[in-house]
Amino acid sequence: MVQKNKQPPSAAKPQAAKAAAPAExxxxGxxxxxxxxxxxxxxLELFRRDGFAATSLDDLSAATGMNRPSLYGAFGDKRALYIKSYQRYRDEARAAMIEIFRAEAPLRDRLARIYAIALDIYLSGASGPRGCFTVMTAASxxxxxxxxxxxxxxxxxxMDKAFSTCFRLAKERGELxxxxxxxxxxxxxSATIHTIAIRARAHVPRKELEAIVQGAIDVMCGPK
Amino acid sequence: MVQKNKQPPSAAKPQAAKAAAPAExxxxGxxxxxxxxxxxxxxLELFRRDGFAATSLDDLSAATGMNRPSLYGAFGDKRALYIKSYQRYRDEARAAMIEIFRAEAPLRDRLARIYAIALDIYLSGASGPRGCFTVMTAASxxxxxxxxxxxxxxxxxxMDKAFSTCFRLAKERGELxxxxxxxxxxxxxSATIHTIAIRARAHVPRKELEAIVQGAIDVMCGPK
DNA sequence: ATTTTTTTGTACCATTTCGCATTAAATTCC
DNA sequence: GGAATTTAATGCGAAATGGTACAAAAAAAT
Incomplete structure (x- = not known):
């Protein structure tokens, strides 16, 4: 019962903790x-794919390489682990998008990049597209x-707010x-984000999702 | 183990069956x-509220008033019952909307009526809003x-097609x-349908959902 | 080396879950 | 009334599930 594929010791230190927690x-004990x-x-991967109820502690134990008591000790019960997973998902998603929302770029470009990232998040996954945690399981x-x-x-x-400031700025700049x-x-x-999350889950191919995104951008931004 | 609240004998004959199946x-036996x-x-109600995995045969048995063997005999196993429920949901949803899609009315009116019905479907339910079967559990x-x-x-x-002919007609009539x-x-x-389904599930009040719908209609139909 | 502390791993428990086998009931056909 | 047929009801059983108790293991502190 050991965690396989542990990350190479140097890489990807989870810079989460309190900034300066140097070595151990x-x-x-x-x-x-x-x-x-x-x-x-x-x-997170498991919950995202199967939802809360269909993910058993045994599955989680196998996937994490921790046995159940350790799992329980580290994260609390199943629901607590689910919530922590969801928090983690949102942190990651936010981190992936925040820079683009802030970036100085034409509206169309910014939207296009946001949606490209969303598609990356929703479509990746070893066992089929993963969709959006919020839409697929948390909302349930x-x-x-x-x-x-x-x-x-x-x-x-x-998400509404991020898009909203995005459009407000564009309007001030005369892009709208x-x-x-x-x-x-x-x-x-946001609705476009939601619709592609759902469609991704139904295995709609990326090309089609990109077409939907492009159409939505065109309607929202008006004729080029 | 008897079905309570059986519908009043005269009302709501499920006009599904083969049109002319007169009396029994x-x-x-x-x-x-x-x-x-x-x-x-x-x-259907149960699956819609709790999803596939979280709905047990005991729950279904209690809700339907049928004991498990009867359930099994009538509908097959859990998955078969789930699929039949989903089919039923789609039939009902289609039935509720098809007339409005066909109706001769200005685009804005038709859209408004479609979304009003969608909101009815998504928001009703004794134990909280029920959302959309497709979006909330089937997509998972x-x-x-x-x-x-x-x-x-x-x-x-x-749904895409229905909306699409709707807009195509409106364009031909010069409404767009x-x-x-x-x-x-x-x-x-469609994306607007999806977003209100999701938000309904998170208990966003109807007023806000209506505002979202109105905003979407305005953007899609252009300035009044 | 011994103690203390923390984590691991095994095993267990009570409950739930799905599915089915079997018996009892209710109805039609003869 | 009795046979045949269809359904209801009880309840069994094997497996899975969430959670935990407990002893063994691995490290630091003394």
Whole structure:
């Protein structure tokens, strides 16, 4: 029961922790046989593919290389692990997009790049396209679980807001006509994200998804 | 173990069957204690709320008033029942919308009515909003189950097509500018359906969803 | 070397889950 | 009324599931 494929020791230090936690402060007992961050990544993969209910602790145990008690000790029960996975997913997604949202570039370019990244996220995955965690599994749990619901809502409005400032800026720069409504446009932009997430899950090929994105951009930005 | 709340005998004859199956042809053995159609409706409700994996046969048995062997005999195993439920959902959704898609009315009106119905479908439900079966649970199963995937794909393209002819007609009638692309617009219209399905599931109140719909209509149809 | 501390790994428990075998009931046909 | 037929109801059983107790293991501290 050991974590296979542990990352090469030098690479990808999970720069999450408190910035300056230099080396290990010499922990006391038996050393961990797993890297919490890679384990969480594996759990995320599973939850994302199969959803909460269809992912068993045995599956998680096998995927993370941790046995159940360790899993439990490190992350809490199944629901806690699910929530942590979702948090991780959102952090990663945000990290992948935030720079482009901030970048100084023409509206069309920025949108195109955002959607390209979204497609990368949704379509990759060893066992078929993975879709979007928020759309595919979290939204399902959201009906009955208030905590997850809050996270989903937060994620949705975060995306709306990012798009909204994007359009507002473009309008100020004269890239959009006077009558354009940044908020309505932002919600359409989010809707486009959602629709490609769903379609990706149904194995719609990337080419078609790109066509949808292009069409949406054209409508939102007006004629070239 | 009897089906409670059986529909009032006169009402709601499930006009599904082969058109002219008049009265019962006097079946031979012990009569059924359940109405297959209402049972399927109950199963649909459950699957829709909890998804495939989180819905147990015991839940289904309790909700339908059929015990497990009867359930099994009538619909086959859990997966078969799920698929039949999904089929039923799509039939109902199609039935609710098809007339409006066909109706002769200004584009804006037709869109508004379509979305109003969609909101009704997504927001109703005793235990919270129910969302869309396709988006919330079928799309999840679609990754790994080819049959369900085929149904999801069919549902998606069906909706795209309906919207597409809608926009094409409107364009021919001069309700849309020359440059309008009916297909791109249709995909945005579908995307709007998808986004409200997701947001409904996260308990976004109807007012907000209506605002999103209105904004989308305005962008798609151009300035009034 | 011994103790202390932390983690691992095995094994277990109670519950749930799916599916089916079997018996009892209700109805039609003869 | 009795045979045949169809369904209901009970309940079994094997497997899976979420969670945990407990002893062995591996490291630092003394």
């Amino acid at each position: 402060p010499k922990r006391r 038996r050393p961990r046989a797993y890297e919490p961050d890679v384990a969480l990544g594996r759990a 749990e959201a009906v009955s679980d208030p905590d997850i619901r809050a996270m989903v809502l937060e994620g949705l409005t975060e 006509p006077e009558g354009a409504d940044p908020i309505a446009l932002a919600q359409l932009a | 042809p006097k079946r031979r 012990r009569p059924r204690a359940y109405e297959p159609d209402v049972a399927l409706g109950r199963a 199963e679609a990754v790994s189950d080819p049959d369900i995937r085929a149904m999801v794909l069919e549902g998606l393209t069906e 500018p020359e440059g309008a692309d009916p297909i791109a617009l249709a995909q945005l219209a």
